Amino acid sequence: MxxxxxxxxxxxxxxxxxxxxxxxxxxxxxxxxxxxxxxxxxxxxxxxxxxxxxxxxAPRIYARLGPDPDAVAKTLEAPPSREVVRQFMHELMARVTGDRVGYIALLELRLEATRRPELRAALTEMLQPEYEASISFHLGSGLPGDRTTVSVLYFAILGLIVEHLTTPGAVAADSLEVLVDGIVDRVVPAG
CATH class of the missing domain: 1.10.10.60 (Homeodomain-like)
Structure with a gap:
């Protein structure tokens, strides 16, 4: 090769x-x-x-969508708070919106994985550690909430991403910023 x-x-x-x-x-x-x-x-x-x-x-998509380590470090300069989580979620939405093609391709891979067990296994092998790393990062950074908080936040934001990228008119009544803020405010504890 x-x-x-x-x-x-x-x-x-x-x-x-x-x-x-x-x-x-x-x-x-x-x-x-x-x-x-x-x-x-x-x-x-x-x-x-x-x-x-x-x-x-999929690994290439994750490399494209991954956060800039310098931006992460800068965001983490602030004391751990709901506001820091909000900032991370807005940065995530900006990256996904900025690489719509990449995320749509990831969704296509996920759909294809429902028909191909070997792809499902490969995606699971890649996505499971990413999910666990998100939880570990959140908890290790001292951000508010527990494992369940991070899981609910993850899946709520994932749902918003899917709606926004596949049927943007479905959430046109509210801005992405308002929806992201609403998710964070309702999921992440204030303290």
């Missing part, structure tokens, strides 16, 4: 775009090559099998 990291990242980004636009059935090596603007056969040289490509998409 070819080992040019920049080309591999560009192919994965192209695959993410194809997946978001065409769904899992449209994700072919030919479509990825076309989206990346590379010669036919390039993606198959990098990934060998389609499953190899599919299994590397």
């Amino acid at each position: 070819v080992q040019n990291p920049e080309r591999r990242a560009a192919l994965l980004d192209a695959a993410i775009s194809v997946l978001a636009a065409e769904g899992a059935r449209g994700l072919t090596f030919r479509a990825v090559d076309a989206a990346a603007g590379v010669p036919k056969g390039t993606a198959s040289n990098y990934f060998g099998r389609r499953d190899d490509l599919v299994n590397q998409i």
Whole structure:
């Protein structure tokens, strides 16, 4: 397999775009090559099998959507509070909204995982530690609430993200900022 990291990242980004636009059935090596603007056969040289490509998409999405460590450190300079949690949730919504294609592709992967047990296992293996890391980060940072608080916050924000990205008109009556604030205020304890 070819080992040019920049080309591999560009192919994965192209695959993410194809997946978001065409769904899992449209994700072919030919479509990825076309989206990346590379010669036919390039993606198959990098990934060998389609499953190899599919299994590397989610980690790439998480790398794209991940927070900037400097921004996290800056936010954590403030004393732990509901306001700090609110800031983190607004930053998360900004990242997801800023990379709508990436998150839509992740949703497509989740849907495909309902039909492909091997993909479900791979996604679970990746997402479970991410979920636990979110809980550990929150608790380890001294932010208000317990494990259940973080779980409820996680799933409430996830639901808002899905609605906002897939049917934005469904939440048009309220701004994202108001909804994020409402979720945080109702889920995270004040103290």
